[in-house]
Amino acid sequence: ARSVPAVQSESSTFVPAAAIPPPSTPQKPNDTHPPITSTMSKSTTYSSTRGCPTQQSISFRDAVMRGLAHDRGLFVPDSFPTVTPEELESWRSLSYADLAANVIGKFVKDDQVPRDVLEGIVKRSCAAFRSEEVTPLVKVDGHYVLELFHGPTFAFKDVALQMLGNFFEYFLATGSNSGRLAVLGATSGDTGSAAIYGLRGKKGVDCIILFPKGRVSEIQERQMTTVQDGNIHCVAVEGTFDDCQDIVKASFGNVEFRDRVKLGAVNSINWCRVLAQTTYYFWSYLRVTDKEKDVEKVNFSVPTGNFGDILAGYYSKRMGLPVGDLIVATNENDILHRFFTKGEYHREDIQQTISPSMDICVSSNFERYLYHLAGDDSQTLANWMSAFESTGKLTITGKKLDEARAEFKSARADTAATLDIIKKYHAEHNYMLCPHAAVGVSAIHQLNTANSATVSLATAHFAKFGDAVAMAVDPLPEIPPELSSLWTMDTRKSDCPNDAAVVQAFMERRIEERMESEKAGDKKKKQLRQFVGLSIAVGLVAVAVSMLKKRR
Numbered sequence: 001a002r003s004v005p006a007v008q009s010e011s012s013t014f015v016p017a018a019a020i021p022p023p024s025t026p027q028k029p030n031d032t033h034p035p036i037t038s039t040m041s042k043s044t045t046y047s048s049t050r051g052c053p054t055q056q057s058i059s060f061r062d063a064v065m066r067g068l069a070h071d072r073g074l075f076v077p078d079s080f081p082t083v084t085p086e087e088l089e090s091w092r093s094l095s096y097a098d099l100a101a102n103v104i105g106k107f108v109k110d111d112q113v114p115r116d117v118l119e120g121i122v123k124r125s126c127a128a129f130r131s132e133e134v135t136p137l138v139k140v141d142g143h144y145v146l147e148l149f150h151g152p153t154f155a156f157k158d159v160a161l162q163m164l165g166n167f168f169e170y171f172l173a174t175g176s177n178s179g180r181l182a183v184l185g186a187t188s189g190d191t192g193s194a195a196i197y198g199l200r201g202k203k204g205v206d207c208i209i210l211f212p213k214g215r216v217s218e219i220q221e222r223q224m225t226t227v228q229d230g231n232i233h234c235v236a237v238e239g240t241f242d243d244c245q246d247i248v249k250a251s252f253g254n255v256e257f258r259d260r261v262k263l264g265a266v267n268s269i270n271w272c273r274v275l276a277q278t279t280y281y282f283w284s285y286l287r288v289t290d291k292e293k294d295v296e297k298v299n300f301s302v303p304t305g306n307f308g309d310i311l312a313g314y315y316s317k318r319m320g321l322p323v324g325d326l327i328v329a330t331n332e333n334d335i336l337h338r339f340f341t342k343g344e345y346h347r348e349d350i351q352q353t354i355s356p357s358m359d360i361c362v363s364s365n366f367e368r369y370l371y372h373l374a375g376d377d378s379q380t381l382a383n384w385m386s387a388f389e390s391t392g393k394l395t396i397t398g399k400k401l402d403e404a405r406a407e408f409k410s411a412r413a414d415t416a417a418t419l420d421i422i423k424k425y426h427a428e429h430n431y432m433l434c435p436h437a438a439v440g441v442s443a444i445h446q447l448n449t450a451n452s453a454t455v456s457l458a459t460a461h462f463a464k465f466g467d468a469v470a471m472a473v474d475p476l477p478e479i480p481p482e483l484s485s486l487w488t489m490d491t492r493k494s495d496c497p498n499d500a501a502v503v504q505a506f507m508e509r510r511i512e513e514r515m516e517s518e519k520a521g522d523k524k525k526k527q528l529r530q531f532v533g534l535s536i537a538v539g540l541v542a543v544a545v546s547m548l549k550k551r552r
Contacts, residue, residue: 051378067265268308
């Protein structure tokens with residue numbers, strides 16, 4: 001039995017951090033949307049949505065390594081590069097890796113990551129996928145489905161987390177954090193395994209993943225807990241995903257703990273996650289318009305809970321990609337649908353559904369969009385978030401709600417509707433959808449946009465949610481061997497109460513144990529090298545003595 005192997009890093013020429021000049025510091029814009037610039041000699045800088053002066057004009061390197069801004073805000077670009085129609089057309093024949101390097105390269109210049117290193121990071125990340133196209137596009141029932149499940153863990157988050165792991169590795173090797181990073185992540189199912197497969201075995205990285213006990217699918221749990229690398233630790237928390245996410249945020253808010261362990265983030269609060277995900281919007285647009293010559297703008301339906309995946313589509317549109325409708329597709333945990341239909345961002349209790357990766361009642365990435373909706377005004381955003389955090393309610397009306405509705409459409413699919421779509425697509429098109437992907441497909445049918453100009457994002461392989469899918473399709477098609485083999489493998493996990501202090505203490509113990517183990521390993525390696533050196537020396541002396549005797 002075997003799990004999907006982590007892709008080994010190729011050797012690259014790293015540039016020392018001291019040799020990288022500081023980024024430029026552009027003025028923060030005050031208008032509704034930041035101005036678009038067509039050429040940027042310096043990398044884009046980032047500032048916190050909540051406006052702390054010390055969290056302004058941060059470099060890409062620092063934004064990635066910090067994850068969450070120190071004022072508890074999220075980093076957003078200070079300006080947006082543009083992709084012209086001519087430039088977009090010139091990318092049409094590129095491979096996914098080359099296209100992705102160009103898209104990311106609009107934000108990340110040589111002052112942060114040398115171009116050859118950037119291309120190497122992207123190519124190594126894409127090499128982890130089973131499809132040469134990385135995210136292939138297929139046409140089903142007159143519309144397109146973007147298959148984002150061809151990575152190591154069969155979920156869309158592999159695209160971003162393979163890249164994030166390789167960026168972490170480069171930044172640590174070139175001076176960041178004194179070569180150490182402690183990642184604390186929360187998962188509703190897919191982020192955890194994708195983060196683990198992106199970070200397993202990475203030098204200097206400890207990865208602790210929190211997941212809600214009993215609230216992820218069995219395959220999702222096994223994908224996490226069967227990884228035995230010493231730097232990986234899976235923690236089952238008594239609570240919901242939102243409880244796990246609150247522990248992560250509380251840990252970032254604990255300054256002494258954050259700085260002591262060199263805390264970093266892999267959740268979609270990390271800007272690198274969102275940036276990496278923009279790449280498949282550009283890729284799928286080009287593939288649709290390869291085939292549909294009369295399509296000028298492409299619509300995207302995105303099943304989402306944390307808002308990160310569809311935010312990448314929004315940012316792609318801001319860069320100039322010809323995007324039509326951006327459709328927010330939710331399950332019964334529909335805080336985003338309620339916002340875009342009624343302006344009510346009101347927290348409610350989580351309902352456990354058959355699409356667990358979307359069982360989220362507070363969308364952590366939504367703050368980035370609210371910041372833009374507030375006219376990039378950090379004070380307005382801070383006031384909104386303060387009110388929401390104290391009351392659990394944020395209500396938007398009037399022109400702001402009209403603006404939000406113009407930028408996003410939304411639909412909600414409950415369990416019955418989700419199962420109907422799974423059953424229909426299997427029976428009529430011989431195509432299997434996971435419950436999350438079925439929510440996105442249901443949305444385009446509800447909104448009458450199931451046509452050749454529409455792409456629905458398939459965020460995971462159906463086999464990751466076999467029990468749920470079996471409610472609509474029986475018997476199930478054969479599942480991939482990489483997943484079926486998980487049941488033959490040993491698992492390792494820890495249980496923790498819903499308590500940030502307990503989790504932090506656990507995290508520090510594991511980091512200390514791993515560092516002690518590495519020291520012991522280094523000592524053994526040194527002793528072995530000394531022994532080998534001594535053996536060679538003794539051998540050489542013996543040879544010399546033997547030759548001397550022969551001469552005599």
